[in-house]
Amino acid sequence: MRRALCLVVALAGCSAPDAVHRITVSTSHAAPGGTLENGRMLEGTAMEIAVAAYTEETTFHDSRRVSRPIEITAGPPERLRVIKGAAPELFILLAASPGPSTLDVRVEGVSAHRDLMIEAQPP
Amino acid sequence: MRWSRTAPIALAAVVLHACGIVPPTREGELGRGTFEYVCTNATDSACDDFGGGTFPGAIAVGASFGLRAQSGQVMTAAPAVSGSSGTFRASKPGTFAFYLMNGDEIVDYIHIKFRKATALTASRSEIIAYLSSDSYSWDDRSSFRVVLDDYLGGSFAPQVDIEPAELATWSLDRGVISVDGLQEGSGKVVVRALGLSLSIPLEVRASRWPDAGLDSGGDTDGGLGDGADGDGVGDGAAEGAIDAAAEALLDVTEDVAADEGD
Known part of the structure; x- marks a missing residue:
């Protein structure tokens, strides 16, 4: 019944109601002098980030947060690493050395990209 | 029951707490773990002589220290910090992260400041x-x-x-x-x-005791006589002094008796 409904919706030109509609990547615990939002981190510091995925419920016209497999990569690896955190949606960024770096997150075909400048420790 | 690698640390912590000794610890920034500071030798002022101490606010550049936790291994991603297996050396000034790894997950982390000592x-x-x-x-x-x-x-x-x-x-x-x-x-x-x-x-x-080593001449024994130095030398002189004092006392007693008789 549900599949039939999806098929009808898809044929009508709409996305399936349980497909990931958008994702957010945000700082859940800031590093000293840096956040994902300001695009900065200090070398040698750590920062916890959270990824959230949402589906669009066409019935109620709102977004709903869901748990889906998250693909996350950071690099270059000698500069920025990402390691799983204490929950599936949490990740820890580890900044190793100064320079530009990137973070890419993908959840069911929806992706997000962030640029991070890793700065040297002040003298 | 399996004896894990962290069991001795847990046992030591229980014993220290039972004795009222609290080692230097700091809660992780995410509130999911506790980091214990380990002094690698006794020159570290963060630790006292009894296994207690205070987690330092900063580490001196060039100094070494240890970190451990009951629920995993403490590591760092900072190339500026040399060391492994929970023992580290502060290589340059700055603020650096140390994380608690359990399996393939980071449970918690702390940031520690490194600063150059000035004196x-x-x-x-x-x-x-x-x-x-x-x-x-x-x-x-x-x-x-x-x-x-x-x-x-x-x-x-x-x-x-x-x-x-x-x-x-x-x-x-x-x-x-x-x-x-x-x-x-x-x-x-x-x-x-x-x-x-x-x-x-x-x-x-020469000596902690200013006049030690003098066994004659110096009156170092508070008037007890040379016999008091325990070396046997001069014991006869001491006996003579005691005899003279006894005779003087006897003379006084005799004088008093004579006066009373008068």
């Missing part, structure tokens, strides 16, 4: 050593500790030089530097650590 401080402003360290004294002035300014944490290996070298020798035990005299005279003790140096005046005296 060494000795627990004594003057060292007085002796040729014979035959007895312990409560006012011992031949031993001292060296601490970093602002009580920066971290263990270091002090290099000690006695100038002139023939004046004394030194030893380091549990963070305490002790100086033993080789010959009487004055000089200085120079301590170098973490690129800093400290000079302390040194005086070497």
